[in-house]
């Protein structure tokens with residue numbers, strides 16, 4: 014309903030500054046080398062591509078921790094760029110595909126999508142809640158914090174002053190959670206944020222869970238949807254090459270089901286595919302993870318089985 | 320209700336002419352060597368066996384393509400034999416078990432079952448729709464075409480004149496689809512054929528899907544049921560030794576659930592177990608695939624967990 | 626509701642006399658070495674531990690078969706000790722965690738739990754029904770018989786005279802069955818015992834199955850619950866190191882779901898984790914099985930994803 018011209022803007026951000034493991038900056042280009050751009054063209058999407066190869070020039074010469082957050086200025090300047098590219102493409106009516114890189118990039122994708130579509134809702138597929146604040150994070154890795162920033166609960170940090178409080182708690186829903194910090198559990202509860210953990214996926218089945226998730230954030234099926242998909246939501250047997258794998262995840266089929274079902278609403282306007290790390294695990298594992306990243310992306314853009 | 324004497328006619332067809340990979344002709348005999356005949360006898364089925372070892376004598380000296388179809392005369396003469404054996408056994412009141420061989424054999428099994436039971440319905444478990452016509456098939460492999468022939472939409476080809484249009488679109492239902500050609504999708508839609516893809520299995524769960532499938536083809540639970548099970552419907556991790564594996568398939572449990580649930584109706588009159596190819600993958604994979612083929616067969620004949 | 630002081634009594638029984646494979650006597654200590662005691666303490670359970678290292682002193686010098694049962698006196702004297710320890714801890718208001726050892730130990734755990742809570746119900750998670758009687762068992766291994774003894778259908782054997790008939794058929798429910806002997810099927814049917822096989826898990830989904838199981842044995846959600854979990858209920862890909870693995874079992878997620886859902890009732894008073902055998906399969910398999918044993922235990926004690 015919101016995408017009229019079947020144009021997809023694919024943005025890759027070779028960025029790993031939101032966490033500590035080398036390699037995740039290569040994720041997006043591996044999907045491109047695996048053919049995702051051609052695949053989208055074959056699906057008759059007019060596809061543009063921005064590789065952002067200059068991302069490292071955003072790295073400040075000095076970047077000491079702020080309130081325990083690591084590389085805060087690097088994360089801030091990169092995600093600001095992300096937000097600009099995403100909002101520009103979204104305002105042009107393009108479907109925005111963002112290929113990470115680590116999940117801190119979502120500070121930018123969410124900012125950008127909600128700049129273009131203030132009434133949007135956010136569906137976050139992840140093993141983790143990524144909602145730590147500067148005061149709750151243990152590791153200081155910002156890929157565990159993006160949601161607290163866009164929700165305006167991270168506190169005032171001048172370096173992140175560009176980020177607007179754009180996400181209301183009731184416009185966010187999680188699917189796939191299974192490794193949530195105690196402080197995050199409290200944040201979810203205190204803010205009344207809806208979350209479907211793997212326990213709920215087992216209890217209700219993925220079909221019902223997606224329906225309930227949509228009923229929560231998009232009851233009249235009239236809001237634009239931003240999907241942010243961390244591949245660690247998938248079981249490590251499905252997507253092994255990622256930085257923080259957790260057992261008991263979504264199956265291959267459930268992961269694709271989610272993307273297909275959201276695409277089927279006709280309301281999806283942006284999709285992030287995050288945390289593919291081709292430096293982890295063996296060659297076969299990388300191939301498998303990259304392949305899954307591509308097929309999830311295609312499903313978001315409307316590929317179906319029938 | 321239709322099988323009164325607890326007699327099973329097991330027919331093996333060592334045939335690979337409907338596709339291009341050597342080895343699938345050995346599938347049936349591997350199930351027999353694994354003990355399927357003894358297993359059925361232990362389940363108190365009076366069991367006959369026809370190995371059709373002479374099948375290669377049906378191969379014509381010359382067999383040029385017809386409308387792009389490969390080995391058309393060989394396929395036609397073998398499947399005609401299949402139809403005769405199946406209809407004879409079915410008319411005698413036997414439960415007919417057909418062990419492939421490739422899935423082009425189903426031109427014969429469907430013809431034979433519907434000759435004996437004109438009111439039957441067909442439940443097709445497969446990753447593929449196998450409904451290409453001579454004009455839509457890319458490969459020309461006839462294991463991708465059997466349904467178009469028995470449904471009478473393959474066009475008139477003298478070499479296949481023996482095949483009657485016996486299957487109505489509303490008497491067919493698929494479960495497990497996940498690799499369907501664009502032209503096949505159109506055929507399914509144009510003919511209003513009901514199909515449950517893996518997306519639907521995830522959406523509703525296998526229990527509900529089997530129920531909906533039966534409600535469609537057999538609403539009053541009074542028609543004889545022919546089950547045609549291509550082992551590539553199963554996930555490659557479950558049945559690796561098959562010619563055209565596709566990721567995201569039925570689990571071990573779902574595959575067996577289908578057979579158990581159909582047997583439980585008391586309406587099952589024939590079951591095909593197709594596309595086991597013992598020449599593919601390693602020894603352990605072959606063992607596993609053959610073992611699954613046998614246990615699916617036993618479930619069709621009434622083996623239950625409780 | 627029944628456990629008031631957040632105290633857990635962890636009892637390990639290094640016993641393998643109920644079956645024929647060496648190694649299962651090491652299961653409990655492997656869970657302890659993997660840190661289960663510390664993990665429960667971190668979850669703020671006041672935790673006691675009894676390793677029962679002297680269990681081998683219960684072995685009689687001579688122990689000929691009785692009615693085909695193997696090592697009957699050894700099993701009887703050990704399980705009598707189990708019953709005493711379990712009932713003492715349960716009467717003190719502790720949550721009782723029993724780490725096997727083989728599943729014949731449940732003759733003791735059930736006796737002990739029902740001594741303390743006569744109105745309890747028993748939820749048995751297993752690939753097997755473990756309800757053979759002396760007259761139906763083929764192997765004579767008593768880990769396949771515990772339920773017949775506590776249900777009072779094993780016949781009178783003086784050596785087991787200490788066991789009271791404490792379990793009514795309607796207070797027992799199974800989940801996970803998939804390898805049940807014909808004689809056991811008859812016992813289940815004759816006694817009207819409710820059992821959810823893997824077929825039912827596929828048919829209804831694990832969420833609905835647990836709900837139906839509770840509705841059966843605990844319709845008003847007011848009875849204490851004893852959970853006896855044989856790790857062979859899990860699929861061999863999840864818990865490979867166990868003596869009698871059977872394909873088509875519970876997934877990692879389903880196994881944990883069961884424990885979480887039972888803990889969520891607030892009625893769970895005792896949990897057995899049985900049949901981990903660290904002598905079987907390779908090191909990685911053992912690690913995985915032990916790890917699952919620990920996480921199932923934690924879920925029983927209230928660990929949740931959110």
Ligand SMILES: [Mn+2]
Pocket residue numbers: 139140141243245246257
């Ligand atoms: Mn994550």
Ligand SMILES: [Mn+2]
Pocket residue numbers: 116139141143156243288
């Ligand atoms: Mn994430």
Ligand SMILES: [Mn+2]
Pocket residue numbers: 445446447549551552563
């Ligand atoms: Mn197929």
Ligand SMILES: [Mn+2]
Pocket residue numbers: 422445447449462549594
């Ligand atoms: Mn087929």
Ligand SMILES: [Mn+2]
Pocket residue numbers: 751752753855857858869
């Ligand atoms: Mn067992």
Ligand SMILES: [Mn+2]
Pocket residue numbers: 728751753755768855
């Ligand atoms: Mn057991």
